Amino acid sequence: METKPLVLVADDEDFFRTPLAGALRFFGYEVEEARHGKEFYEKVDQLMRDKTPPSVLIVDNQMPNQQAEPDSQWCGFERVKEICNAWKGYDIGSRVLFLSRWGLVDLPDSYRDDAAKKFRLLENDRWLSVQTPFCVLKNKIEICSSLGGSYGHK
């Protein structure tokens, strides 16, 4: 039986995360949801341990005012970097799609370090503005899913 590609959606805004997850389920994806950076990290970490890595990770790079991480405005991006670092041998960065207001231009210079570059998090293809039509987002998800369910261990 063909397994459905797993998409993990991390966004603190329920009003956006829920319909996005619903639409992806409608189009045949298995979806996991995370409400903040901490939950995102724990879920990805668990999925990696269970050897069921998500095919695509859609992450709101800015998730401020969360009880779990009250001080971290850019915790979406930070958590992605941490999980990439924790699972270094796996090319998690190539499965990430960041959602931000205007795209990569939003990210402050201070976050653009060598580690982010090494994990391929600063590539334009990884970043989408929140105004991106769903058909474009779906297209990107399909490209990421086509990389396959299992990550090549380097």
Add this chain to the structure above:
Amino acid sequence: MQEHIEHPVGQRDDVLSLLSKIAGFIFETENPLSHAYEIVRQTAKSQDADISTLFVVEQNTLVLMGGVAFLRGEEIALPKEKHSYPLKWDVKTADDMKDGGLTAFVAVSGTPLNISSLEDLVSYSCHHGGWDEYIYPDPDSIKNSETGFGCMYAVPIKRSREGSQKDTVLGVFKIERRRNRPPFSEQDKKIFDLVAAHLSLLLQTYYRVQNRVFSDVAHAIGGGLGRSVTILTMCQEVIKNSNTDPYQAFEYLKTTLPNSIAMLNKAIERLVSVLDAARDPNKITHESIQCLWDLVRTEVELKSNLELNKTKCLISVNPPMTMETTLRLPCIQYHDLSSILGNILDNAVRHSGTSIPILIRLYEENSGEKSYLIFEVLDNGKGIRPEVIKEVENTEYGEVFHLPGTAVVGSGTGLRRVYGLAKLNKWVVKCAVYNGTTFRITTPDFRL
């Protein structure tokens, strides 16, 4: 598959263009750049200069905002289209700016400003400038630090968060005199320094308010509107494919569609309220109000120095504004207040001695539940005769504009204007004569 992906950059440009129009609309009643140039022009005129220019360095262009040459008493405007240049940010020498000329070179490199790099200039909190040694660079005038044929200032208007030159906006103004004329004195330069400080505040206020409006509108669009529209595109895709699983499509749309429309409504309401707030001076933010007060302070300082021509008196503002008082300032009509203070200061500067400073005080006074904002100007001059005050107080506001000889010193025209403008704003002006004159301007209950 890659070629089907539409890049959202075009969409972003459209939004930015819209925001520029909104900001332009908000500020069209008084364009601070035109106002800034007017200050440069007036300063050049009062100091008997031969040419004055104000440039703005933004992104990759150096644009002339205003320029005029004074020839035998006639003013000749410099055409803007002939004085706007594309910039190369890797410019190292004047030769690199062949198309831009010397002005463009000095504006970009900061060479005559005695700074080592543009990055240094950007890091300055206010303004930086001095004698422009590139104008008539004869050895004698270079060696004399007290005189010069031209002054040039760079005023950081907007700083890049990342310190990038391209994202920094600078104002550059120059005031020059021909070589066959006597050079400017150190006294002239002091006045230019004040003008630079004033322009710095004026332009930074403009950009701060503009940025706040941009940021609020962008937040409203990016946070609510943009996401709501994306959710609608999700519904659109589900509808397109609803024949694959009609029941699931219905279940999805049943909840998502009403929610997203409600979100859209909220986002539009938010956008409208942001724009309304931006146009309502009573809701202006603390930061811009603080700048407004700084402007009042520097404007009176500048005016007194220009009017006096020889800087003798010191004006101090005491005590400093409290946060609470500052927040209530938007009720004050800045231009009228500036005009009133300017007129009172004219008198104070003319009739005061030189040893005791003129004092401007701004404070809050409470009486019962009411709160008053009070401006006081105290000097040690000879005072004003009571009959003059009585006459001025009894003048109707309309009469102010029909008085003959408005420029005659001591005709009381300035004071009539003070009382007239105060009446118009329902403020109270009281004049007390002791060893000098104290003017007290009281605004009615100014709580928001």
